Amino acid sequence: xxxxxxxxxxxxxxxxxxxxxxxxxxxxxxxxxxxxxxxxxxxxxxxxxxxxxxxxxxxxxxxxxxxxxxxxxxxxxxxxxxxxxxxxxxxxxxxxxxxxxxxxxxxxxxxxxxxxx
Amino acid sequence: xxxxxxxxxxxxxxxxxxxxxxxxxxxxxxxxxxxxxxxxxxxxxxxxxxxxxxxxxxxxxxxxxxxxxxxxxxxxxxxxxxxxxxxxxxxxxxxxxxxxxxxxxxxxxxxxx
Numbered sequence: 001x002x003x004x005x006x007x008x009x010x011x012x013x014x015x016x017x018x019x020x021x022x023x024x025x026x027x028x029x030x031x032x033x034x035x036x037x038x039x040x041x042x043x044x045x046x047x048x049x050x051x052x053x054x055x056x057x058x059x060x061x062x063x064x065x066x067x068x069x070x071x072x073x074x075x076x077x078x079x080x081x082x083x084x085x086x087x088x089x090x091x092x093x094x095x096x097x098x099x100x101x102x103x104x105x106x107x108x109x110x111x112x113x114x115x116x117x
Numbered sequence: 118x119x120x121x122x123x124x125x126x127x128x129x130x131x132x133x134x135x136x137x138x139x140x141x142x143x144x145x146x147x148x149x150x151x152x153x154x155x156x157x158x159x160x161x162x163x164x165x166x167x168x169x170x171x172x173x174x175x176x177x178x179x180x181x182x183x184x185x186x187x188x189x190x191x192x193x194x195x196x197x198x199x200x201x202x203x204x205x206x207x208x209x210x211x212x213x214x215x216x217x218x219x220x221x222x223x224x225x226x227x228x229x230x
Contacts, residue, residue: 033216035218037221042223043205043207043223043224043226044207044221044222044223044224045160045207045209045221046221047218047219047220047221050218052216091159091160095216100167100172100215101147101148101167101168101172101213101214101215102148102150102165102167102172102173102211102213102215103148103211103215103216103217103219104162104165104173105160105162105219107159107160108159109158109159110157110158110159
């Protein structure tokens with residue numbers, strides 16, 4: 001069965017600290033996709049990154065970076081020099097085998113990040 | 118442009134009311150999704166339309182009725198809801214190859230009295 005685990009329920013940091021959000025997944029598929037979404041208090045899920053199972057290159061986008069390791073089935077997300085605007089709930093998600101022109105996302109429980117001034 | 122719009126932003130309804138939620142995208146996406154999200158939980162998939170055909174109904178009660186009038190629009194008709202149906206309802210769309218990113222709208226916060 002496919003599953004995504006975000007073991008950290010809540011993280012609290014002070015501005016400018018670095019913070020890593022963990023994501024561990026389970027799947028039997030050889031082809032799959034991993035995502036991170038941010039959900040600020042306003043409610044909208046904002047897409048951050050998509051990674052396919054054949055691309056293990058780490059990615060950096062400004063203060064955000066992602067570490068994908070198939071050997072440990074992990075797709076961790078690091079925010080460098082955190083800011084108050086980073087306060088949100090972050091969801092890691094796994095895409096099931098595509099069928100019929102759509103995909104089903106398996107979400108982790110989410111990690112609530114609070115960045116304090 | 119990766120915008121999905123949803124109306125209304127907030128909705129309060131009684132248990133005997135009939136109301137509709139609307140979702141629109143102009144990205145040429147061919148798959149559209151309805152999710153329900155309770156507080157402090159991840160989104161739960163309700164329905165998927167692919168090329169305007171209902172592809173997934175995740176055993177949702179019949180008081181929720183989806184409709185896809187065309188490839189850009191998705192409605193969710195609500196009737197005889199229960200207070201436990203109060204939640205954030207999110208719409209999403211994706212291109213339609215099955216490998217795509219889902220882009221979400223801002224959601225409708227529904228309160229059932």
